[in-house]
Amino acid sequence: MSAYHLRSLTGLVLLAVALAAACTSQPRSAAARREEPWTASPADVSHGEAPVGTSTAPAPVDPRAPAPSASRLVTIRLETREAKLAIAPGVLYEAWTFDGRVPGPVVRVTEGDTVDFTLVNRAMMPHSMDFHAAQIAPSRAYVNVMPGDSIHYRWVPQVPGVFLYHCGTAPVAMHIANGMYGALIVDPARPLPPAREFVFVQSEFYTKPASDTAGAQQLDWEKLLGLAPDAIAFNGIANQYAEHPIRVMAGETIRLYVVDAGPNRVSAFHVVGAIFSKVYVDAVPAHAWEGVQTVDVPVGGGMIFETHLVEPGTYPFVTHAFADATKGAVGMFVAR
Ligand SMILES: [Cu+2]
Known part of the structure; x- marks a missing residue:
């Protein structure tokens, strides 16, 4: 290829790149913007991905961990029920919940405690509870609870950590996606050092x-x-x-x-x-x-x-x- 042809080709490539950049930088129409999903707008903090608020008001869901358990016998009573909840500013969702919240309440126990658990079903369909912190026969404990019914059992957390709990009723993906989950902290018998x-x-x-x-x-x-x-x-x-x-x-x-x-x-x-x-x-x-x-x-x-x-x-x-x-x-x- 001659130097002339090479220069011409380079010029064409640069022109194409410039045209592509001009096209992609066109402002979007109002109609196009309305059709976009309700993802976050860009933040002014690098890596933030969402506008950083200046609110000093607490967030809708308090992120602070509850205090460690004070008793060796911890009573947990949760109710399943439907609730309409915000999942983003201005976006309401018809959720299935533990205690009317998504996630359900944070539960905190200590290794070796006895958990006295009751699940009451106030919803319109069967639900259940699967504690990842428990070692127990699902066929006994994680069974479906019919509307208006309840289940009660005890278990002892023996492995420290932070664990998921969730409804295990089929299809599980549907029950989880609708909001039926939460966190359960099992503190080690010898506590971790103090921290926020x-x-x-x-x-x-x-x-x-x-x-x-x-x-x-x-x-x-x-x-x-x-x-x-x-x-x-x-x-x-x-x-x-x-x-x-x-x-x-x-x-x-x-x-x-x-x-x-x-x-x-x-x-x-x-x-x-x-x-x-x-x-x-x-x-x-x-x-x-x-x-x-x-x-x-x-x-x-x-x-x-x-x-x-x-x-x-x-x-x-x-x-x-x-x-x-x-x-x-x-x-x-x-x-x-
Ligand atoms: Cu469920």
Whole structure:
């Protein structure tokens, strides 16, 4: 090829690149914008993926871990019922719940405690309870409870960590996607050192307009089977801890109990600007990993993360699967 032809070809390539850039930078029409899914708009904090709020009001779901159990006999009574709940600002969802909340309440016990558990079904269909922290015959304990009925049994948590609990009624993906899950912390008999403690349950929502409630959303089963969630949340509401940043002190030890309820997406959990000094993997305190940047929390699994934020500033926490962060699995720590 001659030098002339090479110059001409180069010119054509540059022209094509310039035209492509001009086309992609065209402003979108208002109609096109309306048809876009309700994912987050860009943030002005790098890696934030959602606008950072200045609200000092607490987030809708308090992320602070409850206090350790004070009794060796811990009574847990949960009710299953339907509830219409916000899963993102301005987006209501017809949820199936434990105690009217998504996630259900955080339960905290200590290794060796006796858990006295009652499940009461106030909903319209069978539900059940599967405690990942228990070692028990599912055929006895995780059976379907009919509407208006209840089940009662006792069990002893013997492995410390943070665990998922969820409804195990088939199809399980439907019951989890509709909101029937929560976190259960089993403290080791010898407590971990003091820290600022938070609980994050990551989960997905697959939505379509509800057939019987104007303005609300309900489960889209085809989107669930196609692994195409509309929103991904920490503690049931997309972006809530970006809008309501979590305030901590620079230098203090922060302990994060992270559970992935799914039903489908692994959480590649990461705090931007920090390294985990300890990670208790699903989660045995005797076997902590040290100096880790990102850890996959599997669907149906839990991990305990410890870190500290070295200086005042804003530190996003995300699943590093960034499509999922863009759909709402992002929050902010503000250290002062
Ligand atoms: Cu259920």
